[in-house]
Amino acid sequence: xxxxxxxxxxxxxxxxxxxxxxxxxxxxxxxxxxxxxxxxxxxxxxxxxxxxxxxxxxxxxxxxxxxxxxxxxxxxxxxxxxxxxxxxxxxxxxxxxxxxxxxxxxxxxxxxxxxxxxxxxxxxxxxxxxxxxxxxxxxxxxxxxxxxxxxxxxxxxxxxxxxxxxxxxxxxxxxxxxxxxxxxxxxxxxxxxxxxxxxxxxxxxxxxxxxxxxxxxxxxxxxxxxxxxxxxxxxxxxxxxxxxxxxxxxxxxxxxxxxxxxxxxxxxxxxxxxxxxxxxxxxxxxxxxxxxxxxxxxxxxxxxxxxxxxxxxxxxxxxxxxxxxxxxxxxxxxxxxxxxxxxxxxxxxxxxxxxxxxxxxxxxxxxxxxxxxxxxxxxxxxxxxxxxxxxxxxxxxxxxxxxxxxxxxxxxxxxxxxxxxxxxxxxxxxxxxxxxxxxxxxxx
Numbered sequence: 001x002x003x004x005x006x007x008x009x010x011x012x013x014x015x016x017x018x019x020x021x022x023x024x025x026x027x028x029x030x031x032x033x034x035x036x037x038x039x040x041x042x043x044x045x046x047x048x049x050x051x052x053x054x055x056x057x058x059x060x061x062x063x064x065x066x067x068x069x070x071x072x073x074x075x076x077x078x079x080x081x082x083x084x085x086x087x088x089x090x091x092x093x094x095x096x097x098x099x100x101x102x103x104x105x106x107x108x109x110x111x112x113x114x115x116x117x118x119x120x121x122x123x124x125x126x127x128x129x130x131x132x133x134x135x136x137x138x139x140x141x142x143x144x145x146x147x148x149x150x151x152x153x154x155x156x157x158x159x160x161x162x163x164x165x166x167x168x169x170x171x172x173x174x175x176x177x178x179x180x181x182x183x184x185x186x187x188x189x190x191x192x193x194x195x196x197x198x199x200x201x202x203x204x205x206x207x208x209x210x211x212x213x214x215x216x217x218x219x220x221x222x223x224x225x226x227x228x229x230x231x232x233x234x235x236x237x238x239x240x241x242x243x244x245x246x247x248x249x250x251x252x253x254x255x256x257x258x259x260x261x262x263x264x265x266x267x268x269x270x271x272x273x274x275x276x277x278x279x280x281x282x283x284x285x286x287x288x289x290x291x292x293x294x295x296x297x298x299x300x301x302x303x304x305x306x307x308x309x310x311x312x313x314x315x316x317x318x319x320x321x322x323x324x325x326x327x328x329x330x331x332x333x334x335x336x337x338x339x340x341x342x343x344x345x346x347x348x349x350x351x352x353x354x355x356x357x358x359x360x361x362x363x364x365x366x367x368x369x370x371x372x373x374x375x376x377x378x379x380x381x382x383x384x385x386x387x388x389x390x391x392x393x394x395x396x397x398x399x400x401x402x403x404x405x406x407x408x409x410x411x412x413x414x415x416x417x418x419x420x421x422x423x424x425x426x427x428x429x430x431x432x433x434x435x436x437x438x439x440x441x442x443x444x
Contacts, residue, residue, distance in 0.1 A: 012090075013090070016090035016094065020087075020090075023088055024086065024087070024088075028085065029083060029101075030084070030098070031081055031082070031083050032051060032058065032081070032098060033053075033079075033080070033081045034052055034053050034079070034080070035051065035052055035053070035077065035079050036050070036051060036074055036078045036080060037076065038076060039075070045064030046061055046062060046064050046067075047061065047067065047074065048060070048061050049062065049082075051082065058097070059095065059096075059097040060082060060084070061099060062100045063099070066100070066101055067179045067180075068179050068180055069101070069178065069179070070103055070178060070179035071104075071177065071178060071179070071214050071215065071217055072179070072214065072217035073179060073182070073221075078105060078114065079105070080103050080105055081103075082100045082102065082103050083102040083103075084098045084099045084101045084102070085099045086098055086099075105214065111213050111214060111217070112213065114220075115220045118222050118247060119247055119250070122222065122225050122250075122251070123250075127225065127226065127229040128251065132229065134234040134253045136203055136236070136265070136266065137203060137234070138268070139165070139267065140203045141168065142168040142199065142201040142202060143167055143168070143204075143205065144170045144172060144192045144201030144203070144204040144205070145157055145158075145170070145172070145207065146174055146188040146189065146204060146205070146207070147171070147176060147205075147207040147259070148175065148176045148208065149171065151209060153207050153208060153209050153259045154171060156260050156263070157169075157205065157207060157259050157260070157263045160260050161263045161266070164263070164264065164267050164270060165268060165273070167267055170192075172188040172191065174187075174188050176218065177208075177211070177215050177218060182218040182219075182223065182224045185206065185218065185219075185224055186221075186223060186224050186227045189204065189206075189227050189231055189235070190227065192231075192233055193231055193232050201233060203234050203266055204231070204233050204234070205235075205236045205238055205256075205259070205262045205266060206219075206228075206235060206236070206237050206239070206248065206252070207238040207259035207262060208238075208239050208240065208259075210244060211240060211244075216240055216244060216246050219237075219239050219249075220247045221247075222247075224247075224248060225247050225248055228251045234253040235252045235253055235254075236252060236253065236254045236255070236262045236265060237249045237252035237255050237256065237262075238256040238258060238262035240258075242257035398432055401430070401431060402432045406429050406430060407430040408427050408428070408429055409428050409430065410426075410428070421440055421443065423441065423443060424439065424441070425439070426439050427440065
């Protein structure tokens with residue numbers, strides 16, 4: 001119990017300060033290896049990381065003023081080595097974290113695996129396909145260059161283009177290494193393609209000198225690759241040396257092994273163009289001279305066939321005379337044929353009186369025939385009428401009653417069935433000369 005009395009007593013803030021002193025005095029700068037399991041961006045720009053291994057986790061922070069020194073953007077799932085100081089925090093809760101100054105991928109293999117994973121994702125989207133590659137202009141009016149404003153790359157490109165074929169160059173300065181490099185290059189590509197950018201370049205060169213895989217990570221950025229793919233202006237990538245290959249090399253419309261090679265690909269040699277033009281000019285002059293000689297010889301040969309004008313006129317006069325004579329003969333022949341035809345038609349013509357008389361005779365014949373037919377039809381109809389009259393009389397009711405038949409009626413309706421008569425009914429019997437009323441007493 002006495003031992004507990006000797007235990008020192010601290011205020012909370014006093015103990016936290018002592019604990020911070022212990023941590024910071026024993027751990028200056030440290031290098032910690034682990035996998036990024038979580039990453040958050042704060043409103044003030046700092047990044048909060050959570051590092052883990054198989055057994056535990058450790059919090060870390062990258063302040064905004066240190067992000068620009070990063071060689072790549074940290075992502076969840078990366079295996080990294082961070083360098084920084086261990087700091088404590090005890091205002092709202094007690095915790096400690098590593099204040100990160102530098103982030104490195106844990107080995108070249110991890111970095112290459114990250115690049116390969118990105119490459120496979122982009123390849124699956126189809127942005128590497130050759131069918132999307134745009135054709136470079138043969139002789140651009142302006143060339144846009146996206147690169148660092150310092151260093152030898154921009155000077156090599158400008159000097160090489162001026163040596164080959166002097167062309168307008170528009171340089172968009174960017175960072176080619178570090179945390180913000182990919183973002184500045186993206187802004188440059190979008191700026192050149194923007195509708196508000198007047199006098200756009202006909203082709204864009206993205207260039208940087210050589211470096212390690214980690215130095216070139218900005219050019220392996222996925223968002224940058226998609227922006228290069230969407231660019232309306234053709235893009236040449238010229239990153240590093242011939243052996244260096246980045247993701248935008250697969251997306252760009254043409255890959256150059258070096259920035260100098262990009263300058264050679266974007267414009268032809270002026271002296272070569274002049275030589276070609278001179279050769280074409282000489283060939284054109286030679287062709288024109290050959291054609292002139294050929295047509296001149298043809299003209300000389302044709303002139304030999306030309307005759308004296310008077311002779312030509314005499315020949316055409318003779319031809320015209322022969323044509324006129326033939327025409328007169330044809331006209332005379334046609335006139336004679338028409339006269340002959342007219343005489344024949346004249347013979348066929350008759351006097352109108354004769355025609356009228358013929359028509360009258362025919363009309364009289366038609367009238368006689370009509371009277372005869374009408375009278376004959378009338379007699380036939382009378383015979384038919386007499387025949388029907390005799391038939392009708394022989395079948396009349398009075399004739400039938402005279403033969404001994406009678407008609408029984410009831411209420412002025414003829415009775416033709418015994419079922420229509422009931423006892424005590426009164427019926428009328430009609431004979432040929434008289435009728436009698438009868439009352440039915442019994443029906444057998």
